[in-house]
Amino acid sequence: MxxxxxxxxxxxxxxxxxxxxxxxxxxxxxxxxxxxxxxxxxxxxxxxxxxxxxxxxxxxxxxxxxxxxxxxxxxxxxxxxxxxxxxxxxxxxxxxxxxxxxxSEIESFSSCLDYFPKDVEEVHIERLGRGRGYLSPLWDLAWHDLYLLQLFFKDLQITSLKVGDVWHLEGRADGVPFSIKTAWEHPNPSRRWLINRGSLILDFAKEEVWKEGRLIHKESRDKLRLMVESFLSGNFDHRSKDRALKNLELLESLKAIDIS
Incomplete structure (x- = not known):
């Protein structure tokens, strides 16, 4: 086979x-x-x-x-x-x-997720890419952050979206405010979560975790290989399609809000 x-x-x-x-x-x-x-x-x-x-x-x-x-x-x-x-x-x-x-949920294989705190007041996310995708920065890039948020929160809602060179989405996750800045072809690529006013930073690009300005974790991890191995071994998370369904519902909900 x-x-x-x-x-x-x-x-x-x-x-x-x-x-x-x-x-x-x-x-x-x-x-x-x-x-x-x-x-x-x-x-x-x-x-x-x-x-x-x-x-x-x-x-x-x-x-x-x-x-x-x-x-x-x-x-x-x-x-x-x-x-x-x-x-x-x-x-x-x-x-x-x-x-x-x-x-596909490549970021779910990041070691940074082990450091997500129990007490969260706010989450600000940067998902700024080098290249271009198929649909939009929201569908191609911020998609990752929406499925990751589902790993920690049950109820996600998008409340606003501003479209420009950098798209700015805001919402609430179990009542906790979050925002996502996302863009294609950005001069300063970034894949970071800044939690509780930046006191904790999860850097998914570098696989680093910073707490109060101090590096507390760094790992060289091949997330794509881990995902492929998980798929071929039959150990991939069956709930990935449930999170994808929720992502589609969230993105389609944007039709009902004011986009500026």
């Missing part, structure tokens, strides 16, 4: 690198025939894959996510779907019920 990787763009190449490090010999699929790699079996059309497939990683334009995932879920394969998994809650519900569906 084989691992099938669909999509050899920026994220797909990163997945391929991890599979190679792990000694896996994947089957590859991409619309562009020029993206064939070495001697790996390669297809331009996923319906033509001949090898028996037990696990599928989908890293393509989100417009194609549900269609591709559904094809392989119906055959009984496990599917790891890049975020966002769909463009709407309604679309996502077409595949939500499959027990072997998992949604």
């Amino acid at each position: 084989h691992v099938l990787l669909i999509g050899l763009g920026n994220m797909g190449k990163k997945y391929l690198s991890k599979l190679e490090e792990m000694g896996k010999l994947p089957v590859l699929c991409d619309r562009d025939p020029n993206k064939a790699v070495g001697s790996y079996p390669f297809y331009c059309h996923f319906e033509e894959v001949k090898e028996p497939v037990k696990a599928v990683i989908v890293a393509v334009d989100p417009v194609e996510h549900v269609r591709l995932a559904k094809f392989f879920l119906e055959s009984g394969a496990s599917v790891l779907l890049e975020k966002p998994p769909a463009l709407s809650k309604r679309e996502f519900m077409e595949i939500y019920h499959y027990p072997t569906l998992y949604i």
Whole structure:
């Protein structure tokens, strides 16, 4: 049985690198025939894959996510779907019920999460990226922070959104105020949570934790490899699709609030 990787763009190449490090010999699929790699079996059309497939990683334009995932879920394969998994809650519900569906949550493998405090007064989040994504900074970048917040809080609500070069979202998590600043192609990339007026900083880019201005934790951690290993071993968190569903509900709720 084989691992099938669909999509050899920026994220797909990163997945391929991890599979190679792990000694896996994947089957590859991409619309562009020029993206064939070495001697790996390669297809331009996923319906033509001949090898028996037990696990599928989908890293393509989100417009194609549900269609591709559904094809392989119906055959009984496990599917790891890049975020966002769909463009709407309604679309996502077409595949939500499959027990072997998992949604990418790379930041949930961060060591920083072990330092999230019990007593939280406020959380200010910076999710500022170098490159561009498919949809918007909110859907492509802040998505990470919305599923992470769900690990610690039950009730998330978005109360306002300001759109500009840097998008600024505000909300409440179990009554605790939080904000997310997010942007594409930012001159100062950052993936940090500043908790309780910055007295505690979780730096997801550097895997560092700072408390009262002092570095208390630093770790070199390959989060992508850990996620792929978890998926292929069958230990991936089944609740990832529940958090994805909640994310879609939150993002769709923006239609009902004033966006300035």
